[in-house]
Amino acid sequence: MTTTAPRNHMPPLRRRLLILVTAVLLLAGLGTAVVLHAASRADRANRPQPGGPAVDTGKLTLDRKGRLTFVNAAAGPHRTAVASVPSTDPGGGRTASDLKCARFYAAAGTGVCLQSVPGVLKQSNRALLLDADLRTKRTFPLAGTPSRARVSPSGRFAAWTVFVSGESYSSAFFSTRTSILDTRTMRLTPSLETFSVVLDGKPYHASDINFWGVTFASDDDTFYATLNTANRTYLVRGSLSRRTVTTLVENVECPSLSPDGTRVAFKKRVLSRTSLWHEYVLDLSTLKQTALAERHSVDDQATWLDDDTVAYALPAEGKVGSSDLWSMPADGTGTPRLLIANASSPAPL
Template sequence: MTLRAKLLVLLTALAVLGGVAAASLLHASDRAAEKDRAQAGGPAVAAGPVSLAPGTARRLVFRNLAWGPHRDELVTVPAAAPGGPRTASGVKCLRFHSAAGTGICLQAERGTVEDSYRAVVLDADLKETARYPLPGIPTRARVSPSGRFVAWTVFVGGDSYAGTDFSTRTAVLDTRTRRLTASLEEFAVIKDGRPYRAADTNFWGVTFSRDDRHFYATMATGGQTHLVRGDLAARTVTTLHRNVECPSLSPDETRIVYKKRVPGAPADAPWRLYALDLAGLRETPLADPRSVDDQAVWLDNSTVAYSLPGDYGADLYTVPADGSGTPARLLDAGLAPVVLGDRREG
């Protein structure tokens, strides 16, 4: 091959390599641009101090789902400006709840073969005080109003409440004594006024009373779901009402908001939010007709917040708890909110 031919081959090769490099750069640029477009108009997030301490300014703390380095971290915003800039804590949680300066954070531990999960108890400064391995995928978490008790629910079979092929395990921890009830299935069941035992009994979605003794939860058995009232001292649960899932007790403890399966709804979106008056067990449908697969949170005695699917994974909405009004978007790219500050927390 002549020198001229060799030079032509070399130049051709360099041109091809240059084209490949340019194409790679353009592809990377396009991907970055796509991500920038996805983030355009999204909430601003920056690292800073986050506290779970009560008695300070009214604020929201929740799992941030906005794209970027702080995704999945606990963040805080003023309750009066929920769409404003977020302060990120550096602590990542899949599910979260807090009251009285105690937090419960359900986390994933990414493994080379498969993921594992843990429940981490946090103090007011988001420092870990205890941790417990979880037997499945985290789905619900609650702290009692005093901060003494925490509860969590995980999926141990299946991965959705929408169908019937799933199993859950719900644990309750006394943060003062460190006594752990690994499963509410250890409690005695009183169903329709009589002792009841069944292999298919299943619990999820705890919500605590102020007295550090009683709680409410969902119990499933025989193809039906029931609202139960639990007694931590007696280690019993008693059925109160049917077709109740993921209950949430109001701050004044007079009502439960929950998701209810409604006739005619799609199999994969079967629920609607309802409120139940505990004195007379009267039901009221809330004003959002969409299917809500979440355990709602009370922002005060008249308003509840909950998540619905959104561009970032989930967005938060509010609706009056008396059946009036219309749903309103609270904030984008958020999950598992709590309101802290100048109110009874829980």
């Protein structure tokens, strides 16, 4: 008689445990590989490059006049750190803080820093409200990727915009969320979409409304922003106390109010549904638009250095993921000039 060796049947519970352990180990290995790859990229970005700007650690405060703050984009250990230079010598040595931000802005001793920290499964985004010494007063979770940040001239209000879906304003499908914080009461308006909209003189309601690019007037009530709906963009004037916005002009994005409150610098889409923008200045009293001298496409919210000059970021030539700051006259004359190489998010103090 022939006998057959008994098969080695593994109990179902043990088999499931083995599969679970194997899956966990595979995921752990994948996570480790992702983290190591990200660390390797970060290490390369943190190595100083020959010929790069001089960047030193030092005391940086937001109430020191005559300084221009920005996010340092130069390779090295201070990459993405908030830094500053003398306003009279923007090409000089940089003083870098320990604070790192994706977007930054400051006014009247108040700062806002938008941070984005990559993770294994998803990135962590948050907004930091800062005092004059760059100390964090409050932290707010963000619903998406940082895009724009502004502080009112008095320092009372801060605003930020994030991409909830999509990664740029040139994406076919994207949505944004814009929040405004009262830094005195810490009352947060999570989304401007809760404000009433008046479009062409009539109340307007739609499910596709998006706002971005807030800029504040000096009265601590009036602000300007971009409204997007039905594939059109508008400059809106808003009131924080009345919680309303009213459209003024079509085809206006990322407005920036001049220090004297009379003009708005903005990017204007050159052709419908393209990712090409030119920089303009709008006179708020006459609604006359003046094209500025920059001929490159500007996908940024400009900053006024004074009543006559605007600054903005352009991609750095030959450097992926980096940008340079440029400036030009706000009256349409002159030519653009390099303000600070390897930098973004300018904020004059």
